[in-house]
Amino acid sequence: MPFMPVKFNLQKRVKLAQGLWMLYWFSVIVGILIFSLGIFFKIELRKRSEMMDNNESHLVPNLLILVGLLACGVNGFGGKVCHDSLDPIKFSKWKPMLKTYLLVCCGFNGLLLVTALLCFLMQFAMYLTLAEGLKNSIKFYKDTDTPGRCFMKRTLDTTQIEFRCCGNNNFRDWFEVQWISNRYLDMSNDAVKDRVLSNVEGKYLMDSVPFSCCNPGSPRPCIQHHLTNNSAHYDYDFRMEELNIWNRGCREALFSYFSSVMTCIGALIIITISVDMAGLKYLSTALETMEEPENPECESEGWLLEKGVKDTFNDLLTKLKSLGKTNQVEEGEEGGAESIVFKGFS
Template identity: 85%
Template sequence: MPFMPVKFNLPKRVKLAQGLWMLYWLSVIVGILIFSLGIFFKIELRKRSEMMDNNESHLVPNLLILGGMLACGVNAFGGKVCHDSLDPMKFAKWKPMLKPYLLLCCGFNVLLLLTAVLCFLMQFAVYLTLAEGLKNGIRFYKDTDTPGRCFMKRTLDMTQIEFRCCGNNNFRDWFEVQWISNRYLDMSNDEVKDRVLSNVEGKYLMDSVPFSCCNPGSPRPCIQHHLTNNSAHYDYDLRTEELNIWTRGCHEALFSYYSSMMNSIGSLAAVSDIWICFLTCYLSTALETMADPENPECESEGWLLEKGVKETFAELLTKLKMLGKTNQVEEVCPAQSTQQTQNIFN
């Protein structure tokens, strides 16, 4: 007995074909949107690739780009089939392709679901990648003359300005690293010497942050040096004064940005084409079961599965078992093998 059968007459088949035609072309637009979001996501990751600890996060935008391209092709073909489905002469040439097309749609939906799941699961990987990448970015901020790190300062400064953040977790991360290159330090200055010699690793540490941490909306001129020294500034108290630098860490800001993007893309990919496959199954079976194909007024029956769910899965498992048996090599007994060899030489 078919699974979820529905009776169709001519008006119902026409409405189903017209509705599917519109949905398919709407899905083409969604495919273009998924492709564009994949490109945008990849560009955003590339822009800050110096602060990303690995390239695993690029798997999601690559799948989105592939899924968007496939969505455009698959849905455009489906729209053409639905447009010609009510003309028996035109539909005859598409009829042999319907089953392979439905199988292709199923595989395509599995790919979209995998992409949607990865959009949610890869957020933890992005979280760890950003934590380690930003930590290294702050450490290599001063290495503007080192190959491979020449643009680290510019990337980190632009990130702090754009996302209104400072440091990895907060602005105090800059106190723990030497972010000014030795070439810009006057080693003949006693204060500089004292700072370098007082540190075990010989680093020039100070309670200051780069200019990109400054909040331009603050009414007070930016205090970016001697942040922990209340006496260094007039009418200033670190414990009560509202700092005129960004207090939010870039790790939190970037992860919030990327995770919101991945959530929205994942939700879009998850619901894009699954429901269209069900309606296409109804349309194809309704057209195949017409008693008289030349008489469009006759009634027909459509369904999702030709048999029940249990029977369909049992039949599929049987086919897979038969396929596995045909690929097995028959075992030959040693005695039989020896006899066959003697017969060949005789």
Template identity: 90%
Template sequence: MPFMSVKFSLQKRVKLAQGLWMLYWVSVIMGILVFSLGIFFKIELRKRSELMDNNESHLVPNLLILVGMLACGANAFGGKVCHDSLDPIKFAKWKPMLKPYLLMCCGFNVLLLMTALLCFLMQFAVYLTLAEGLKNGIKFYKDTDTPGRCFMKRTLDMTQIEFRCCGNNNFRDWFEVQWISNRYLDMSNDEVKDRVLSNVEGKYLMDSVPFSCCNPGSPRPCIQHHLTNNSAHYDYDHRIEELNIWTRGCREALFSYYSSMMNSIGVLVIITILLEVGYMAGLKYLSTALETMADPENPECESEGWLLEKGVKETFAELLTKLKTLGKINQVEEGGDAQEGLNIPLKPSGSQSEVRTETGTILL
């Protein structure tokens, strides 16, 4: 007995075909959206690639671009099949392709599911690569004359301005590195020399941050030097001056930005999977309803459509039987190949032959 069988009249078949045709083209638009989001995500990662420790995070946008292109092609084909399904001559051309197409859609849904899972699971990898990349970015901030790091200062400054953040974890990360190049330090100044000599590694460390950490909403001019020295500025207390500079770390700000993007894309891919499953079921109903028409020349006749030709248990049992049969066939073929490799001639029964040895004659 067919699984989930439904009776179809001409009117129901027409409505099903038209509805599937419209929904398939909606899926084409969703495929374009997934493709566009993959391109956008890749561009956003490229823009700040200097602040990332590796390129592993590009796996997600590359998959999004791939599945977006496949979704456009597969759904456009499904829409064309639904459009031609009510014309017997045109549908006869597509009929042999329906089973491979449905199998391909199953594989495509598995790929979509993997992409959605990666959108959620790869967020931890993005967090780690941001942590290490921002740490190195702050360390190489001053190396504007070093090849490969010339634009690190500009990238980090623009990131801090755009995301309203400062440092890796917070603004105090700038206190632990020398972010001013030696070429801009007056080594004849006693204060500068004392600060350099007082450090074990000979670095010029101070409680200051770059200008990009300044908050433009501050009511007073930005204080970026001697941040922890209250006596260095009039009417200043660094413990309550929250509006002076950004207190949020760039790792938290960037991770929040990328994780929200990846979560949104993952939800969109899951919705696409649900729609694809619905389209497959609808196309299966439509194809079986057209195949079971009692009189194909009379479009007014009723027909029956189903998802599975047999019950769920019978279908799985038949599938397992086919797999076991296929395994036995492979074993027989391997055994036959091995016997051919030995190439041992067999002696007909009832005949004998002699083999002479040093000890005597043996009859075979």
């Protein structure tokens, strides 16, 4: 007995074909969106690749680009089949391909599910990548003359301005590194010498942050130097006063941005995993079981599986077992033939 059978007349078949045609072409549009978002995500990661600890994060955008292209092709083909389904001559051309197409759809839906899961699971890896990458970026901020790090300062300044953030965890991260190059330090100045010599590693450390940490919306001119020294500024208490620099760390800001992009893409992919395949199966079986193919007004029956779930599963197991036995017989025959050859030589 067929699984989930449904009776169809001409009106129902037409409505099903039209509805599926719209769903398939909607999925094509979603595929274009996924492809576009994959390219956008890849460009965003490329722009900030200097602040990323590794290149594993590019797995997701590369997969999104592939999935978007496949979605356009697979769903475009399904839309064409649904468009031609009510014309017996045109449908006969697509009929032999439907079984293969439905299998391809199953595999493609599996790929979509894996991609959606990666969009959610890779967010933790993205967080760790940003944490280590930003830590190194702050360390190499001053190395504008070092090959490979020439644009690190510009990239980090642009990021802090764009995302309204400062440092890795917060602005205090800048206190732990020397972010001013030695070429811009006056080593003949006693104050500079004392500050360098007072540090075990010989670094010029200070309680200051780069200009890109300043909040332009603050009414007070930006205080970016001597942040923890109340006497260096008039009417200032860094413990009580709201600082006019960004308090949010760039790791949190970037992670929030990238995770929201990945979450939206994952949700969009889940929407793409729709019931198109089940509808096409109903439509194809309804057209194959028409009582009078010459009479379009006749009734027919559609189903998802030709047999019940249990019988279909048993048939699948039987086919797999027979396939295994066939392989064993072929190996045995090859072994027998080899033994005959060796006996002949002996």
